[in-house]
Amino acid sequence: MTLLLVTAEHTWRRSLQVRVVTLTLVVSSLLVAVFAYVVAYRSSSILLERAKQSVTAQMEFGRGYTEEQLAVFGKPYEPNVQGTLQDIVFYLGGGDAQDPGSGLVVVQAEDVVELRPEKSRNVDMSVVDQVLGPDITSAVDGGGVATAIRSADLGAGQAKYLVMGTPVGTKFGHVELYYIEPLTTQDSAATQIRTTVLATGATLVLLLGLLAALVTRLVVRPVRVAARTAQRLSAGLLDQRMAVTGEDDLALLAASFNQMAANLQRQIVRLEDMSRLQRRFTSDVSHELRTPLTTVRMAADLIFAERDRFPADVSRTAEILQTELDRFESLLTDLLEISRYDAGFAMLDAEPTDLVPLVHRAVEPLRGLADRCGVELRVEVPADPVIADVDPRRVERILRNLVGNAVEHAEHRPVDVRLVSDGVAAAVAVRDRGVGLKPGEEKLVFNRFWRADPSRARQTGGTGLGLSISIEDARLHGGWLEAWGAPGQGAQFRLTLPVRAGDRLTGSPLRLVPDDADLPALTPPVQPRAIAQAPAEVPR
The missing domain is CATH 3.30.450.20 (PAS domain)
Known part of the structure; x- marks a missing residue:
């Protein structure tokens, strides 16, 4: 009986013809x-x-x-x-x-x-x-x-x-x-009259039902054909079209649908060609710049090593040259990585890895930067090992990007890094209490070269591709990389990965919204004095 009700409900919801009849x-x-x-x-x-x-x-x-x-x-x-x-x-x-x-x-x-x-x-x-x-x-x-x-x-x-x-x-x-x-x-x-009226009425009801079914079929059938054609178009079969029969409204619908499909096909092909050219251009430029960059790097390293023998202004120029070359090289590395993802050549080298030391390896190189920015880095990990099938290089890169961004936007307040596992999924949350994110920006942060405040002075000098690469790394693992933020309450980024490679995630052991998210906005602290020396480049 329950199966019959479920089937009837499914048919009622899915079939316009059944509802009309x-x-x-x-x-x-x-x-x-x-x-x-x-x-x-x-x-x-x-x-x-x-x-x-x-x-x-x-x-x-x-x-x-x-x-x-x-x-x-x-x-x-x-x-x-x-x-x-x-x-x-x-x-x-x-x-x-x-x-x-x-x-x-x-x-x-x-x-x-x-x-x-x-x-x-x-x-x-x-x-x-x-x-x-x-x-x-x-x-x-x-x-x-x-x-x-x-x-x-x-x-x-x-x-x-x-x-x-x-x-x-x-x-x-x-x-x-x-x-x-x-x-x-x-x-x-009176009985004969009632019988005649009921028999006539029942016949009329059946005829009306049959007429409704026929009329609805005439209307619904082209709609169903249009729906199937649209599904094929969305699946990539851009040459699918509807058959145009007659000159009525349904024929006009089919002709308009075909015209729309043809326009979409031309536009999609044009965009694909442009995207292909863009990816090729990015890849070619990144590779072609490697050779002159290597030559410039050798000359810059030589000048930087001998900067003490030069006048003060030339020495400062050598330092600036070295820093900008580091940024340029990091940008080329990120562009090459993005081009590999765009081309579909990114490969996952997963192996059983203990995430506890991996988290420490990602955080420790950034403690110097955190000290210079006046930010306290706090790490909370389990006492027991947390083993997961991951690519340690990519996961460490994700964590360095998240922690580096948190330190940059922490506004001199503590940054918390937490690792939790429930045996099915492992999650790492990076929480800062800085400027936060405006509504809708939790999706935009993963766009390439997107910045919440372009006028804001950067501390780490990143390329703007770090979070874009991080979310691609997370997807390559079959995991999630999500962001939460509120103005004046900071932000939290959560990385969730399956413990066993190939498993499908259904939840995360950590909440995306932090427990202290409902606290009132914090008062902005007093800005410290400017740092004379430019900080080292943070891996993105």
């Missing part, structure tokens, strides 16, 4: 049901009203006839009264021609004569008394005309009867005249 059937069924009820009710009311009119006319005639026949009698004890009453009932009841129970006429003479003759001896007089009932007899006895509908068995089976009674004026006393008319014909006609 179902709604059409439900709404049309409700309308037909209401229409059938109204028609049956009105038909029954009309048939009953006609029966009342017929019995009323008979009763008026019967009352006049009875008054005329009994007008000659002055006393109820005269010998011919009872015979006359029997003749009246016999005449008004239609004689012996009618079937038993098809209609009864009952005459009751007050006090002296109580005569309820019947057309058939099979009619039980006690049932006749129940049909008349005290409400009818009391109303007629009070001089009024009474009408009621009863269900009873008067010898012809259970049926409905229309009961009407009226008083008859005579010289010798009060006489009551009752008509008991069966409503079998009216009930049969």
Whole structure:
């Protein structure tokens, strides 16, 4: 039963045709049901009203006839009264021609004569008394005309009867005249009308459902074709097109879709060509600059080694040249790494590695930079080894980039580095309490050459490609590299890696949002004096 409900729910959500047909059937069924009820009710009311009119006319005639026949009698004890009453009932009841129970006429003479003759001896007089009932007899006895509908068995089976009674004026006393008319014909006609209306309505509902299915299919089928074609286009099959048939709106949709697909194909091919040229240009330039850079590096190293023999201004120039060459070489290295990722040539050399010493190796070279920037580096790692299948060179590069960026933006506040593992995934969080990130910048930080504040003075002199390379390294491991930040509350970067190579991550043992994220913004500290010597280049 549960599987059936799940399947029905899935079909309802996925199929527009099923929803339209179902709604059409439900709404049309409700309308037909209401229409059938109204028609049956009105038909029954009309048939009953006609029966009342017929019995009323008979009763008026019967009352006049009875008054005329009994007008000659002055006393109820005269010998011919009872015979006359029997003749009246016999005449008004239609004689012996009618079937038993098809209609009864009952005459009751007050006090002296109580005569309820019947057309058939099979009619039980006690049932006749129940049909008349005290409400009818009391109303007629009070001089009024009474009408009621009863269900009873008067010898012809259970049926409905229309009961009407009226008083008859005579010289010798009060006489009551009752008509008991069966409503079998009216009930049969009403049943036939209801059956006909329901059968017609059910047929109409089915036809409407079939029509809705056909019309919906005509509309939904091109949409489904368009959806499948769009899926093929998104999968890279850019030559897929829809078949254009006719000149209606659906044909216009197909033609417009094909035109859009052709434009997208031209644009995508153009962008791919541009991207391919860009990647090739980056790779070629990076390689071509290696040779002159090596020559310049040799000359710069020689000048830098002999800088003490030069005047002060030339010595300072040699130092600046050495620093900028370091930055240039780092930039070329990052560009080559990016080009390998763009070309799809990056390979993962994973091996079981203890992440605890790896974290220390990534942090320790940056302690000198942290001391010069007035930042305290705090490392929290487990006492036991944390073994994971990773490429230690790439993971160490990621951590150096994260810690270096945290130190640069820490605003002289502590930077925390935490390592946690749950046996399935290992996570390293780098938390700073500096300027933080504005809403939406947690995604932009991984873009190439993106900087949150271009006017801000840099301490590390990075290339702007470090986080872009880091997120590619994380993806190569099948892991995550995520960022959180808030203005005035700093930022936190979280690297999550699977412990076993090839496993799929479902969660991280560390929260992305730090525990102290809800604290109010910290007051900016006083800036220290400028550092005269330029710091060494931080690996990105």
